[in-house]
Amino acid sequence: MVSQNKVKNKKSVNEIYSMKIIQQKSSTVGLIHSLGGCGGTLLAQCIGVLQNVVLLSECNPLSATLFDYNLNPYVQIQKWYPDVFAAVKDKFSAEDLQSADHFRHFITLVKSILDEKNHYLIIRDYNYIDYFGIPFLDRPPLYSNLIKSLANAFPVKQTILIRHPLHQYNSLRSHGILKDVLSPDIFLEGYDRFLNDFEGCKIIKYEDMVSHPGESISYLSGFLEVPFSKDFMTKFHTNQSVTGNFKRMGETKISLPAQKMEMDPWSEKLQNDPEFNILLNKLEYS
Numbered sequence: 001m002v003s004q005n006k007v008k009n010k011k012s013v014n015e016i017y018s019m020k021i022i023q024q025k026s027s028t029v030g031l032i033h034s035l036g037g038c039g040g041t042l043l044a045q046c047i048g049v050l051q052n053v054v055l056l057s058e059c060n061p062l063s064a065t066l067f068d069y070n071l072n073p074y075v076q077i078q079k080w081y082p083d084v085f086a087a088v089k090d091k092f093s094a095e096d097l098q099s100a101d102h103f104r105h106f107i108t109l110v111k112s113i114l115d116e117k118n119h120y121l122i123i124r125d126y127n128y129i130d131y132f133g134i135p136f137l138d139r140p141p142l143y144s145n146l147i148k149s150l151a152n153a154f155p156v157k158q159t160i161l162i163r164h165p166l167h168q169y170n171s172l173r174s175h176g177i178l179k180d181v182l183s184p185d186i187f188l189e190g191y192d193r194f195l196n197d198f199e200g201c202k203i204i205k206y207e208d209m210v211s212h213p214g215e216s217i218s219y220l221s222g223f224l225e226v227p228f229s230k231d232f233m234t235k236f237h238t239n240q241s242v243t244g245n246f247k248r249m250g251e252t253k254i255s256l257p258a259q260k261m262e263m264d265p266w267s268e269k270l271q272n273d274p275e276f277n278i279l280l281n282k283l284e285y286s
Contacts, residue, residue, distance in 0.1 A: 029111060030122040030224035031158045033144065033198055035131060035191065037171035038163030039206040041244030042254065044124050046209075046217050048242060049235040051227045052119045054081055054110075057243040058126035060146045064097040066136065070243055071126055072097055073106060080241040087113050100149035108153050120226040128172075131190035134181045142193045157224050160198050163206035164285050165191065169270055170261055175245075184270035188279065195282055213254045 032047075034040045040058070048055040056073050063071040070076075074094040078085045088109055096102040107123070114121050125146045133140030150156070163171070169187055173179045202223055209216040214230060221228035237252045248257070270276055280286040 027115065028155045028157050028225050029107075030120070030226065031125060031146070031156050032122065032161060033125045033127050033146075033158065033194075033201070034161035035168070035172075035194055036126075036128040036244075037168040038161050039209060040124060040161055041242050041246070042236075042248075043161055043204070043209060043220075044242040044244070045236045045239040046213070046232050047122055047220070047224075047226070048239045049232050050221060051229060052117075053122055053226050054084070054114055054119055055122045055124065055241070057124045057241075059123055060126040060129060060144075061098055061100050061103045061149050062129045062137075062141075062145045063126040064094070064103070066126075066129070067243075069094050073103075073110070076241075076243075077110065084110060084113055100145065100151075103149045104151060104153050107150065111154060120224075122224060122226065127194060131194045132182060132186055133190075134186060135177060140190060142190065143197060147197075158198065159202040159204055159220065159223060160194075161204050161206065162283055165276070165279050165283065166267065166271055167261060170263075170267055171245075173266070184266055184273055184276075187270065188273060188275045191279055192275070207256075210254055210256050 032040070032043065044055055044057050047053060048057075056076055058071045059073045059076070060071070065072070072094045074088070074092055074097055077088065088106065091109065092102065092106050097106055107121075111121050123146065125144060127144060129136055129140070130144050130146075131140055131142060162168075165187075169182075169184075172187075173182055204216060204220055214233065217232060218228050233254075236254075237250060240249065277286065
């Protein structure tokens with residue numbers, strides 16, 4: 001009888017320990033940083049369909065009012081995660097999240113709700129506003145307002161998404177609002193500061209994600225500590241709870257853009273700038 005009781009007690013302790021592990025597995029928040037024009041919408045679609053993942057898209061205190069508040073975490077949760085919104089709607093407003101302190105408190109509250117559900121929080125940063133700024137700001141701050149806002153409120157795992165910078169530059173300028181304002185000088189200075197600020201972070205290349213999507217998303221999900229499932233390949237195109245470039249939203253296959261890259265004087269100036277070759281070397285595209 002004594003032996004059986006010990007076994008039962010031991011089993012009970014193991015069960016409790018396992019429950020603690022399950023309860024603690026959502027403690028880290030994944031952050032995806034990028035400057036735009038490098039497949040962030042596609043990546044968000046892929047990560048966002050993984051089991052129990054809640055992804056906030058292009059969120060940052062500086063972007064909270066842009067594009068009719070569509071980059072605002074409060075608005076995104078209201079539209080995409082109504083069960084979570086029910087618990088936060090009376091404590092904040094969308095306007096509040098322009099404040100770094102309110103932004104941090106809001107994200108912390110959302111994280112605590114998701115932890116109770118054993119869900120995982122991933123935040124896709126909007127670094128365009130931080131490092132390029134134009135035309136939304138006269139001068140960008142040249143640091144991540146998301147990182148400054150969160151201020152070590154909880155553990156994070158960070159990765160940066162990049163693309164060959166010439167293709168990225170042209171992709172950004174394919175948006176009419178940026179075509180005549182995002183100069184090569186602004187692009188090179190902002191990119192350099194971005195890389196310096198996130199030196200040592202895990203890097204995901206858009207080209208690798210397209211050529212090997214299964215391996216790339218599997219690797220990234222492991223790094224961000226979220227569950228991976230191969231069926232994301234058949235579901236990613238159904239995920240419309242994202243922001244960004246919707247031109248290829250309905251495509252069921254992951255592939256490079258079909259259109260030919262257009263060059264203009266600014267693209268040629270960028271390509272001929274000595275700093276561009278330094279950037280290529282840093283990103284290992286040379």
